[in-house]
Amino acid sequence: MSNQNKRDRLIESAALLFHHKGLTATSLADIANKAEIPIGNVYYYFKTKEELALAAIARRKEQFSAAYAQLEESVPDPRQRLIEAVHYFDKVRDEYTRYGCPVGKIIDDADVEKDAVAQTAAQVLADFVDWAERQFKSLGHTADGRKYATSLMAGIQGAAIMAKALRDPQIISDEMARIIAWIETLPNRKIQLGKVGIKSPDVSNAA
DSSP, X not given: OOHHHHHXXXXXXXXXXXXXXXXXXXXXXXXXXXXXXXXXXXXXXXXXXXXXXXXXXXXXXXXXXXXXXXXXXXXXXXXHHHHHHHXXXXXXXXXXXXXXXXXXXXXXXXXXXXXXXXXHHHHHHHHHHHHHHHHHHHTTOTTTHHHHHHHHHHHHHHHHHHHHHHTOTHHHHHHHHHHHHHHHHSOXXXXXXXXXXXXXXXXXXXX
């Protein structure tokens, strides 16, 4: 087995256990056992659990970034990109109902103000908000894009928390359906402004 394969197995095992058990409750020995790698070998790749947690979060961040890039490449309509992104959370509703959001769980286990792991995990959520904001702005919602993107992420996280607390995956499905219905009602202001007969405001004589 190559060193890269061992490292990858440790990262994948850590990500899974951090999600299922939590960051605090997971030890390096747990991760080594899950990866089927002797605990002594773990220290060759990662000196501390924090290093391994950062690597696991970085891997998840890369996966989401790749998903955003794939949506940008394959889906020309920014509205549909947002809808496809929301559909993802409905697809993982059973896992989120049982264990919660994997990123949110790490943040809950750490001190966001002091812990580099929590801060890095929070950036994964911030990346989603940044990406969603760009989609809303592509629909012409420049002034409200950030607010809409933040509200979208809050709805997803809130649904995950409620579904886990009440052990009801339908909460996630219902909230994702509500969010999609809202996205579908948003006008494409760029198209509207481009229609014949609609003039841009004349600001040359503005007081």
